[in-house]
Amino acid sequence: MSIHVRAPATTANLGAGFDCAAVALELWNELEVSEGDGRPDRGHLGVQAFERLAPVEGRRFAWTDRIPRRAGLGSSAATIALGLVAATLAEGDEPEPERLLAAGVELEGHADNLAAALAGGVCLTWEERIARVADRVPAVPIAVVPAREVSTAAARAALPDVIPHVDAAFSAGRAALLGAALASGSEELFAAALQDRLHEPYRADGAPLLGRLRAELPPGALGVTLSGSGPTVIVWARKAEAEACERWLREHYTAESVLRLAVAAAGAGVSP
Numbered sequence: 001m002s003i004h005v006r007a008p009a010t011t012a013n014l015g016a017g018f019d020c021a022a023v024a025l026e027l028w029n030e031l032e033v034s035e036g037d038g039r040p041d042r043g044h045l046g047v048q049a050f051e052r053l054a055p056v057e058g059r060r061f062a063w064t065d066r067i068p069r070r071a072g073l074g075s076s077a078a079t080i081a082l083g084l085v086a087a088t089l090a091e092g093d094e095p096e097p098e099r100l101l102a103a104g105v106e107l108e109g110h111a112d113n114l115a116a117a118l119a120g121g122v123c124l125t126w127e128e129r130i131a132r133v134a135d136r137v138p139a140v141p142i143a144v145v146p147a148r149e150v151s152t153a154a155a156r157a158a159l160p161d162v163i164p165h166v167d168a169a170f171s172a173g174r175a176a177l178l179g180a181a182l183a184s185g186s187e188e189l190f191a192a193a194l195q196d197r198l199h200e201p202y203r204a205d206g207a208p209l210l211g212r213l214r215a216e217l218p219p220g221a222l223g224v225t226l227s228g229s230g231p232t233v234i235v236w237a238r239k240a241e242a243e244a245c246e247r248w249l250r251e252h253y254t255a256e257s258v259l260r261l262a263v264a265a266a267g268a269g270v271s272p
Contacts (some may be wrong), residue, residue: 002034003089007081007268008018008037009067010034010074010116010262011141011227011234012269015194016174020124022074022116024136024264029065029075030271031082032261034088045076045107049083052103054090059229068257070149072228074206077113080104081268084118089270099268102128109152114229122182136263138190139222139236142246144213144256144263146231150206155229167197192221194236207231218252220245 007029012022031046036061040047046063051055063082067075074221084104088095101111109116111125124169174193180190204211207230214224220241227234237245246260 002032003086003254004019004030004032005085005089005269006030006269006271007078007085008074008120008241008264011143011232012076012110012112012116012227013076013196013226013228014122015178015223015225016198017112017169017178018171018196018198019110020112021175021178022112022125023141024116025073025123025141025143026262026264027067027073027259028264029063029067031064031079031086032062033086034060034062035163037138043207044079047081049104049107049177050087051083052091052107053084055085056185059090068145068152068232069182071145071231072150072226072230073145074113074117074228075106076151076152077110077117077269080114081117082109085190085268088181094267097214098128098130099220101125101130110228112133116267117151118267120264124261131249135265137236138181138185138187138239140239140242140245141236141261141263142237142249143227143257143259143261144209144233144235145259146209147255149229150229152229155190155206158206159199160202162272163198171196181264190236191222194225196222196225199229199271200213200226207233209253210235218245218248219246236256 008024009027011065014021040056084100178193
């Protein structure tokens with residue numbers, strides 16, 4: 001008997017939703033767990049997640065990785081989600097996202113990424129709670145992925161302990177706009193919400209694509225956000241102009257990978 005599960009990529013820190021808002025994306029990692037006499041690698045993040053809920057002895061783990069690593073697209077969250085969901089199914093239980101978030105957040109360190117990987121759609125997190133607030137966003141996400149990698153710990157260390165009150169007020173206002181944009185499906189409000197002063201300005205040196213794309217916004221784009229801690233950026237294109245926007249990005253950013261994605265309606269679960 002084997003268990004085959006998958007988990008989506010995510011883009012977190014959506015606009016002003018620093019450490020609380022994330023979107024699941026249609027780019028999937030997979031795991032197959034089968035019976036066997038293999039020796040599981042207990043240093044593997046996904047195996048560690050599995051072992052939090054079920055024994056690993058007598059099991060083999062086969063991983064399929066499609067999400068770029070250390071790129072800001074939630075590869076570690078997807079790996080942890082795979083381990084948690086597979087272990088839950090192995091124990092004969094239902095994978096309830098909030099319970100699994102509580103079990104895995106210490107491994108991940110960022111609840112927003114893990115929540116979206118587990119629940120799918122657009123999620124808000126607070127105190128290990130998950131609110132799936134939308135199934136879609138009023139734009140098409142196009143990931144621009146550079147070849148370089150970024151350490152999440154280093155990106156976190158770049159953040160200051162204190163920010164000016166005016167920047168806090170700016171980001172609070174944009175976060176409110178984000179909620180309104182998701183509720184209404186308004187492109188105009190969504191475009192206004194894609195700005196931040198809590199983390200993006202301090203991570204700009206490690207993610208030069210963010211400044212370049214904002215300085216010359218691609219045709220058909222509503223705005224650009226840093227994906228997680230970078231260096232990947234997400235260009236949010238108008239739905240009617242997404243193809244033209246993607247084509248422009250491929251022509252102008254030939255050294256990067258350009259991935260037109262969609263919001264993943266499903267979170268981590270049994271692979272179809």
